[in-house]
Amino acid sequence: xxxxxxxxxxxxxxxxxxxxxxxxxxxxxxxxxxxxxxxxxxxxxxxxxxxxxxxxxxxxxxxxxxxxxxxxxxxxxxxxxxxxxxxxxxxxxxxxxxxxxxxxxxxxxxxxxxxxxxxxxxxxxxxxxxxxxxxxxxxxxxxxxxxxxxxxxxxxxxxxxxxxxxxxxxxxxxxxxxxxxxxxxxxxxxxxxxxxxxxxxxxxxxxxxxxxxxxxxxxxxxxxxxxxxxxxxxxxxxxxxxxxxxxxxxxxxxxxxxxxxxxxxxxxxxxxxxxxxxxxxxxxxxxxxxxxxxxxxxxxxxxxxxxxxxxxxxxxxxxxxxxxxxxxxxxxxxxxxxxx
Amino acid sequence: xxxxxxxxxxxxxxxxxxxxxxxxxxxxxxxxxxxxxxxxxxxxxxxxxxxxxxxxxxxxxxxxxxxxxxxxxxxxxxxxxxxxxxxxxxxxxxxxxxxxxxxxxxxxxxxxxxxxxxxxxxxxxxxxxxxxxxxxxxxxxxxxxxxxxxxxxxxxxxxxxxxxxxxxxxxxxxxxxxxxxxxxxxxxxxxxxxxxxxxxxxxxxxxxxxxxxxxxxxxxxxxxxxxxxxxxxxxxxxxxxxxxxxxxxxxxxxxxxxxxxxxxxxxxxxxxxxxxxxxxxxxxxxxxxxxxxxxxxxxxxxxxxxxxxxxxxxxxxxxxxxxxxxxxxxxxxxxxxxxx
Numbered sequence: 001x002x003x004x005x006x007x008x009x010x011x012x013x014x015x016x017x018x019x020x021x022x023x024x025x026x027x028x029x030x031x032x033x034x035x036x037x038x039x040x041x042x043x044x045x046x047x048x049x050x051x052x053x054x055x056x057x058x059x060x061x062x063x064x065x066x067x068x069x070x071x072x073x074x075x076x077x078x079x080x081x082x083x084x085x086x087x088x089x090x091x092x093x094x095x096x097x098x099x100x101x102x103x104x105x106x107x108x109x110x111x112x113x114x115x116x117x118x119x120x121x122x123x124x125x126x127x128x129x130x131x132x133x134x135x136x137x138x139x140x141x142x143x144x145x146x147x148x149x150x151x152x153x154x155x156x157x158x159x160x161x162x163x164x165x166x167x168x169x170x171x172x173x174x175x176x177x178x179x180x181x182x183x184x185x186x187x188x189x190x191x192x193x194x195x196x197x198x199x200x201x202x203x204x205x206x207x208x209x210x211x212x213x214x215x216x217x218x219x220x221x222x223x224x225x226x227x228x229x230x231x232x233x234x235x236x237x238x239x240x241x242x243x244x245x246x247x248x249x250x251x252x253x254x255x256x257x258x259x260x261x262x263x264x265x266x267x268x269x270x271x272x273x274x275x276x277x278x279x280x281x282x283x284x285x286x287x288x289x290x291x292x293x294x295x296x297x298x299x300x301x302x303x304x305x306x307x308x309x310x311x312x313x314x315x316x317x318x319x320x321x322x323x324x325x326x327x328x329x330x331x332x333x334x335x336x337x338x339x340x
Numbered sequence: 341x342x343x344x345x346x347x348x349x350x351x352x353x354x355x356x357x358x359x360x361x362x363x364x365x366x367x368x369x370x371x372x373x374x375x376x377x378x379x380x381x382x383x384x385x386x387x388x389x390x391x392x393x394x395x396x397x398x399x400x401x402x403x404x405x406x407x408x409x410x411x412x413x414x415x416x417x418x419x420x421x422x423x424x425x426x427x428x429x430x431x432x433x434x435x436x437x438x439x440x441x442x443x444x445x446x447x448x449x450x451x452x453x454x455x456x457x458x459x460x461x462x463x464x465x466x467x468x469x470x471x472x473x474x475x476x477x478x479x480x481x482x483x484x485x486x487x488x489x490x491x492x493x494x495x496x497x498x499x500x501x502x503x504x505x506x507x508x509x510x511x512x513x514x515x516x517x518x519x520x521x522x523x524x525x526x527x528x529x530x531x532x533x534x535x536x537x538x539x540x541x542x543x544x545x546x547x548x549x550x551x552x553x554x555x556x557x558x559x560x561x562x563x564x565x566x567x568x569x570x571x572x573x574x575x576x577x578x579x580x581x582x583x584x585x586x587x588x589x590x591x592x593x594x595x596x597x598x599x600x601x602x603x604x605x606x607x608x609x610x611x612x613x614x615x616x617x618x619x620x621x622x623x624x625x626x627x628x629x630x631x632x633x634x635x636x637x638x639x640x641x642x643x644x645x646x647x648x649x650x651x652x653x654x655x656x657x658x659x660x661x662x663x664x665x666x667x668x669x670x671x672x673x674x675x676x677x678x679x680x
Contacts, residue, residue: 045504099469103462122443122506125465129439129472130499136476136492145483152476159470164385166462 017333019061025327026069029083033065036087040134051119051127055094058110063223064194065090070331071198071212073324074316082201084138085147089194091135092155096162096190098128103166104249146200154193161185170250172268172275176257180221188220211315215328218312223335225305228253230339232292244285250275254304256288258297267291305336357673359401365667366409369423373405376427380474391459391467395434398450403563403671404534405430410671411538411552413664414656422541424478425487429534431475432495436502436530438468443506444589486540494533501525510590512608512615516597520561528560551655555668558652563675565645568593570679572632584625590615594644596628598637607631645676 041052065086072082100106101114102121108114116124132155139148165182168174195216199209231246232255246253252275260271274280274288292298309332319325381392405426412422440446441454442461448454456464472495479488505522508514535556539549571586572595586593592615600611614620614628632638652672659665 043500043503045500045507047503047507048500096469099465103465121461123503125439125443126499126502126506129436129468130496130503132469132472133492133495133499136488137496140485140489140492143485145480145485148476148480148488152473152480155473156470156477159466159473160383160385160388162466163383163387163463163470166466167385167387 017330017337019331019334021323021327022066022070022331022334025073025324026066029069029072029080029086030062030066032080032083033062033069033086033090036084036138037090040087040091040138041131043130047119047123048127048130051098051115051123052094052131054118055097055109055115056090058112060110062090064093064190067191067194067216067219067328067331068198070324070328071195071215072202074212074319074322074328075198075202075204075208076322077198077202079201081142082198084142085151085197085201086194088135088138088142088151089190089197091131091138092151092158093190095128095132095135096158098124098131100162102128103162104245106245144200147197150193150196150200154189157185157189161187161189165251168252170275170277171252172260172272174252174257176254176261179252179254179257183221183224184217187224188217191220191223192217211318214315215312218308218315219332219335222305222308222312222332225254225301225308226336226338228255229298229301229305231255232289233298233339234289234293235339244282244288247274247285247288248280250277254301255292255297258300259288259292259295262295262297263291302336309333309336357670357677359671359674361663361667362406362410362671362674365413365664366406369409369412369420369426370402370406372420372423373402373409373426373430376424376478377430380427380431380478381471383470387459387463388467388470391438391455391463392434392471394458395437395449395455396430398452400450402430404433404530407531407534407556407559407668407671408538410664410668411535411555412542414552414659414662414668415538415542415544415548416662417538417542419541421482422538424482425491425537425541426534428475428478428482428491429530429537431471431478432491432498433530435468435472435475436498438464438471440502442468443502444585446585484540487537490533490536490540494529497525497529501527501529505591508592510615510617511592512600512612514592514597516594516601519592519594519597523561523564524557527564528557531560531563532557551658554655555652558648558655559672559675562645562648562652562672565594565641565648566676566678568595569638569641569645571595572629573638573679574629574633575679584622584628587614587625587628588620590617594641595632595637598640599628599632599635602635602637603631642676649673649676 037056041056042049068082068086068089097109098115101109101116102124106114107117135151136148139151161182161184165186168178168182192213193216195212196209199212228246231243231253247256256271256275260268263271270287270291274284312332313329316325316328377396381396382389408422408426408429437449438455441449441456442464446454447457475491476488479491501522501524505526508518508522532553533556535552536549539552568586571583571593587596596611596615600608603611610627610631614624649672653669656665656668
């Protein structure tokens with residue numbers, strides 16, 4: 001199967017891509033990764049596994065560790081070193097989610113009550129710190145300074161992106177370029193690192209590292225933009241997060257950025273007031289969704305997502321065809337076609 | 341000057357120990373460390389240096405990086421590798437303070453408004469994460485896996501200790517043993533690591549590493565107990581933190597633990613209600629201080645602190661006499677004699 005079959009240009013017949021090939025490809029390895037995750041979230045302090053388990057056992061696709069495993073499979077790496085590192089990546093992600101929920105005062109996560117609601121903000125902050133420390137312990141056990149460099153740098157970039165997003169919150173003038181920069185940091189940096197470390201473990205050259213980094217980074221951006229689209233898509237039902245959360249939090253995501261840029265004066269006034277912190281109700285959310293539909297902002301957010309998805313696919317198109325490459329390509333297609 | 345001169349048994353005439361020898365010993369090195377701290381807290385996101393600078397420029401004794409430098413001087417290490425690592429230690433500490441203030445809902449820190457009050461809890465959480473990541477970047481740049489192991493392990497232990505303390509909060513039955521365990525984790529682990537890494541950088545044998553670890557750990561416990569005593573000492577004025585904060589937060593610290601264990605039924609009822617969360621006022625605080633005085637609980641907390649101080653001093657008594665050893669001994673004496 002060649003990469004070109006998978007291109008996502010508008011008008012191409014939908015193939016209903018799924019995550020199934022990726023799940024099959026990584027099933028065995030994820031068994032090992034999940035065992036490490038469960039083992040290493042333990043502590044003599046019972047609140048730690050209780051809280052971490054609430055979020056970790058609570059589902060989530062574990063996209064990032066799966067990407068480490070798929071990337072290793074793409075390179076036909078035969079060892080198991082990357083299992084520990086994939087667990088470290090998931091711990092960084094989990095720590096970020098815990099802190100995000102505190103920062104956003106979220107009520108729901110992955111379709112159930114957020115950990116900060118169940119256990120309180122203080123515990124969520126501190127258990128996040130624990131998981132973050134534990135992730136570095138796992139990396140140190142592996143012993144690759146190169147991996148440590150990639151993941152410590154990604155962690156700093158994620159934190160910068162989160163602060164940047166906080167600064168942009170309720171700022172209606174946030175533009176598309178700045179938003180893409182934020183997404184590149186807060187979401188895509190960890191996707192990129194998760195893929196890149198597989199090349200380090202497999203001892204492949206810098207070009208291979210870079211290709212996997214490019215794949216992960218573009219997939220991460222596509223993934224986030226697809227997420228943003230779902231939150232304002234009038235045609236989809238409830239997702240795991242509370243519908244309209246982004247709007248109520250005054251978050252400038254791409255659908256809003258596009259609708260605001262394309263809006264008339266009255267529309268801009270609405271956005272200014274709503275985003276700047278006027279208390280908003282369900283009618284406001286309905287109006288926001290209508291404005292976004294009028295300007296095709298969900299459709300175009302998805303088109304932007306497909307652009308990055310295509311770049312992700314092209315980044316690995318030079319690798320020899322194998323099951324891993326096919327699964328990684330379909331995972332990208334899945335990321336931008338999903339409606340949940 | 342021999343170590344025995346410095347013993348701290350009760351009745352020994354006070355010498356008014358100061359931190360001056362430690363400050364002089366480490367002045368040059370701390371110039372380098374401070375420069376690294378300032379350089380590496382920078383970011384393109386202006387909120388990050390603004391918030392980090394509020395806390396970092398806000399003073400604080402920088403005990404932990406000073407201990408790294410003093411330990412290196414004790415071993416007559418001549419390089420500068422440890423400057424970066426000392427900055428990493430301070431970043432871990434700063435991140436912990438930022439998160440602590442969010443967890444405790446503190447109003448004040450180091451005599452001024454806490455960062456979470458000025459910049460908000462979300463920013464304090466996220467900038468803490470940034471500084472924590474940055475500390476690992478600094479360690480990775482140094483490149484010692486041994487140092488990375490020591491500090492990642494210390495970070496996980498600190499986070500566990502913080503969660504443990506959270507679990508113990510408002511639990512009047514928290515005993516002295518459990519409390520010492522919490523202090524060992526949340527405070528002393530980083531003191532121990534700060535000292536131990538100097539031995540790694542100086543390439544000294546495991547016995548030297550262990551001696552410095554013991555010094556730092558015991559000093560850390562002594563330091564924390566002395567801090568706890570100050571919060572209930574009827575004879576001292578305002579300290580940097582709000583007087584009575586521990587009491588209002590329902591924290592079980594050693595003065596309260598001793599007074600509760602020694603109290604009669606009426607006193608225990610008072611502590612139970614106050615610690616378990618009844619709203620407390622200034623009269624309650626005055627009553628608490630009176631009960632603690634009645635049972636000599638501040639005096640005995642200081643005596644416990646001196647016990648650990650003596651162990652710290654003994655841990656380094658086998659090293660050849662030099663200015664660093666004298667300064668490190670006097671720093672211990674200072675830690676347990678200070679009234680602020």
